[in-house]
Amino acid sequence: MSTPLLVRALRGEPVERPPVWFMRQAGRSLPEYRALRSSRSLLQLARAPELTAEATMQPVRRHGVDAAILFSDIVVPLVGVGVELEIRPGLGPVIAKPIRTASDVRRLRPLCPEEDLPEVAEAVGLLRTELEVPLIGFAGGPFTLASYLIEGGPSKTQATTRAMMFGQPALFCELLERLAGIAAASLRAQVQAGAAAVQVFESWIGSLSRPQYEQYVAGPTRALFDQLTDLDVPRVLFGVGTGHLLEAMAATGPDAIGLDWRTSVADARERLGPGIALQGNLDPAALLAPWPVTEREARAVLVDAPETGYIFNLGHGVLPSTPPETLGRLVELVHGHKLEAIA
Numbered sequence: 384m385s386t387p388l389l390v391r392a393l394r395g396e397p398v399e400r401p402p403v404w405f406m407r408q409a410g411r412s413l414p415e416y417r418a419l420r421s422s423r424s425l426l427q428l429a430r431a432p433e434l435t436a437e438a439t440m441q442p443v444r445r446h447g448v449d450a451a452i453l454f455s456d457i458v459v460p461l462v463g464v465g466v467e468l469e470i471r472p473g474l475g476p477v478i479a480k481p482i483r484t485a486s487d488v489r490r491l492r493p494l495c496p497e498e499d500l501p502e503v504a505e506a507v508g509l510l511r512t513e514l515e516v517p518l519i520g521f522a523g524g525p526f527t528l529a530s531y532l533i534e535g536g537p538s539k540t541q542a543t544t545r546a547m548m549f550g551q552p553a554l555f556c557e558l559l560e561r562l563a564g565i566a567a568a569s570l571r572a573q574v575q576a577g578a579a580a581v582q583v584f585e586s587w588i589g590s591l592s593r594p595q596y597e598q599y600v601a602g603p604t605r606a607l608f609d610q611l612t613d614l615d616v617p618r619v620l621f622g623v624g625t626g627h628l629l630e631a632m633a634a635t636g637p638d639a640i641g642l643d644w645r646t647s648v649a650d651a652r653e654r655l656g657p658g659i660a661l662q663g664n665l666d667p668a669a670l671l672a673p674w675p676v677t678e679r680e681a682r683a684v685l686v687d688a689p690e691t692g693y694i695f696n697l698g699h700g701v702l703p704s705t706p707p708e709t710l711g712r713l714v715e716l717v718h719g720h721k722l723e724a725i726a
């Protein structure tokens with residue numbers, strides 16, 4: 384099989400048009416997902432290979448996106464190593480016993496994907512035969528996972544997390560190193576089972592200053608990427624509100640950076656140079672406006688985009704109230720992009 388468009392774009396190779404996929408393309412914006420989910424929890428879905436495969440394929444079938452992303456959640460590998468948690472609808476992951484002490488951190492053991500989460504590789508295996516587009520594997524970044532474990536649940540400011548960073552810096556580093564190891568093991572297993580690219584969702588790093596990011600998070604992130612170098616699949620690093628962190632993120636070694644809507648693609652390209660691909664960054668809220676507005680905003684992103692090393696996406700996940708038709712129209716718009724430019 385020839386190299387998929389997504390993989391070529393992530394590697395900065397020539398492409399006929401930008402590939403398009405959406406973060407959180409599977410999930411509540413789709414009625415068929417809500418039907419699948421109505422009688423079971425998200426964790427049950429994520430641990431049943433046939434259902435995982437079905438949820439992964441739903442947005443590909445409906446929207447015609449150029450990539451699938453494995454249906455799962457960033458906290459699934461934590462469940463695999465025995466962390467007690469639930470995902471509360473409308474809220475997010477809630478941890479039964481938040482991590483605060485040295486013994487809490489040391490209880491967090493390494494992930495052994497074959498034993499702890501064999502169903503993930505099984506789901507990827509099913510998808511490998513059924514999908515006609517490449518599959519993106521993913522994991523949570525060390526800071527984002529740490530923030531859920533320390534806060535005990537979603538937090539707007541990550542204040543308890545940063546308090547631990549200041550108050551117990553050595554312990555905080557140890558926690559991030561362990562989490563980077565868990566993320567790397569999970570991604571390796573997904574790639575070995577058939578994922579063609581991986582994305583690290585380091586969603587909440589925007590709450591750190593650049594010196595804080597460089598001192599505490601860049602090291603474990605680099606270690607995470609280093610553990611995947613031999614696999615020869617492109618690696619994306621995404622975070623929200625990272626305009627002040629881009630150079631430091633790029634220095635950890637990903638092949639691409641995912642941008643939110645606050646930083647323009649042109650600005651990021653100018654700062655990071657052509658050696659790293661860029662992904663993003665239409666504001667997900669623009670998909671809730673009437674189509675002419677969504678279209679105008681999408682075109683503004685595309686006009687800004689470089690010819691190579693660019694993947695169209697949103698600046699964060701699809702909002703649950705997004706009309707599915709709007710996602711389909713966006714895919715058509717991006718697919719027609721180069722043809723229009725030539726005409």
Ligand code: CP3
Nearest residue numbers: 406407408409410454455456457472473474475584586700
């Ligand atoms: O389509 C895809 O992108 C794949 C599936 C996916 C999910 N979670 C499924 C999910 C992915 C890539 C994630 C990543 C994830 N999970 C992140 C990083 C991405 C981001 O948004 O920044 C984070 C921070 C989480 C933790 C988490 N899980 C949150 C904050 C929530 C939302 C709570 C809510 O209900 O609004 C979840 C739950 C979750 N994960 C849903 C889905 C489809 C919600 C729907 C449901 O409960 O069925």
